[in-house]
Amino acid sequence: MKQFFHKSLAVFMASVVFMTTMSFTMDMHYCGDTLVDFSFTQQVETCGMENTQNTSNCENPTLSEKSCCTDTQVIKKGQDDLKVSFDKLSLEQQIFVASFTYSYISLFEGTASEEIPFFDYAPPFVERDVQVLHQTFLI
Numbered sequence: 001m002k003q004f005f006h007k008s009l010a011v012f013m014a015s016v017v018f019m020t021t022m023s024f025t026m027d028m029h030y031c032g033d034t035l036v037d038f039s040f041t042q043q044v045e046t047c048g049m050e051n052t053q054n055t056s057n058c059e060n061p062t063l064s065e066k067s068c069c070t071d072t073q074v075i076k077k078g079q080d081d082l083k084v085s086f087d088k089l090s091l092e093q094q095i096f097v098a099s100f101t102y103s104y105i106s107l108f109e110g111t112a113s114e115e116i117p118f119f120d121y122a123p124p125f126v127e128r129d130v131q132v133l134h135q136t137f138l139i
Helices: 002-021 091-107 130-134
Strands: 024-031 036-041 069-074
Touching: none
Parallel strands: none
Antiparallel strands: 024 036, 024 069
16 A cells, blocks of 8 residues: 555656646647637647638728637746756855765764773673573574
8 A cells, every 4th residue: 555655656756747847739729709719739730710711902992800710829838947957056155065965975984093992801791591591592
């Protein structure tokens, strides 16, 4: 149960990161107030009601009518600020990183002292054999 919970939480978190960094574009075609077509990958198909004869010449003057069809494009941009760049650190940040690294590495250095603190003391006297007393033996 615990492994299932951890795996499902990891998949959920990965999908959240994926959805926030992904960007997409959606094209929509309206004829009047009704949605005719929408597409995520390609140009939308039109309804065929567009006014294609907008040209007017001097011999046949006509007024160009406004088309009832509109094309709408919705753009959702993803985040690009997830990657932290370490090549643009200020002087204070560089000093902090250097001092933190030095102090962290020095925590694991051993001492050079070879003095044995219990050298002058005798070992304790064993009154009973504890393994025989509790009947526990390593085999």
